Amino acid sequence: MKKRLTLLFAVCVATAARAGLSVFAAASTTDAMNDLAAAYRAGGGESIRFNFASSGALARQIDAGAPADVFVSANVKWMDWLEGRVENISATRFNLAANALVFIAPPGSDIAFDGSVAGRIAVGDIKSVPAGMYAREALEHLGWYSEWKPHLVQASSVRTALLYVQRGEVSAGIVYATDARAAGLPILGTFPPESHSPIIYPAAAVTEKESALAFLEFLKSDKAKEILKRHGFKDV
Structure with missing residues (x-):
């Protein structure tokens, strides 16, 4: 009985850890993404769990099976690389912002x-x-x-x-x-x-979850563009 309760607890913890949307985003977007997530949540969207790191590290993690729903890269090359490995990316990909x-x-x-x-x-x-x-x-x-x-x-x-x-x-x-x-x-x-190559931030869904598509639509909104601009990002 004790073993069954322990197993059940572990399953519940794992499920809780997976709650919400998982967004893998380039480290340079940290401040902007946190503000975007807050605005998204305030507008009725679900909570978001972020994994911030270099785009190359994130792309490799996703390719290795890491549980990501959305990927935001700091360059086109890493998104291109991952697009050749994840089917859903080509249908949802768009350029989010630019930088200097x-x-x-x-x-x-x-x-x-x-x-x-x-x-x-x-x-x-x-x-x-x-x-x-x-x-x-x-x-x-x-x-x-x-x-x-x-x-x-x-x-x-x-x-x-x-x-x-x-x-x-x-x-x-x-x-x-x-x-x-x-x-x-x-x-x-x-x-x-x-x-140098244009500094473009492409974003795309890595899964077919409706919530991932909903967050991408939010990122295209005027509210999201306003937040990105406030953090110094440029329109594409």
């Missing part, structure tokens, strides 16, 4: 955005984290990459790179404009849009 790539430093820094490099520079992993991938493209386009590469401190997500800058553990960082805004850090320079 900026150069930041801790308060009081005298570092300049002029191609010279001094000290360590925080970036997302240049092979898997979208912000790092964009950063490498931009540095290569400007002819700075070979000189900057030894100074790059690669982080597991753009928010981790941002944290390094906030703590003063690096001399500067390359993040999204929305990250700099969220942290209240000064932007020393913005990388030219033509220096």
Whole structure:
């Protein structure tokens, strides 16, 4: 009897953990997504459980069977990669927002955005984290990459790179404009849009749940666009 009660309790806990909508979203959307979820809930929508990480890590988790209902990526490449593995994505995918790539430093820094490099520079992993991938493209386009590469401190997500800058553990960082805004850090320079691939955030349903489609429809609403704009995201 005791074993049966223990098993029943475990099943109830697992069921509770799965309650609500599961949204896997790029780390750079953390603040905006939390506000979007609150607005969605206030309008009668269900509760949302978030998993925030780099888009590459999230895409791999979903491909491995992680229980996600919606995926919001910080670049098109990772959504393309997952679309080839999850049937539902192509039918529900749309571009949610856009962003810009900026150069930041801790308060009081005298570092300049002029191609010279001094000290360590925080970036997302240049092979898997979208912000790092964009950063490498931009540095290569400007002819700075070979000189900057030894100074790059690669982080597991753009928010981790941002944290390094906030703590003063690096001399500067390359993040999204929305990250700099969220942290209240000064932007020393913005990388030219033509220096890297367009920073687009595609969103799509990973399951056929009606609630996933309902949340995606909310993300297309004027209310959602207003919240995204407040956090510094741009219209696509």
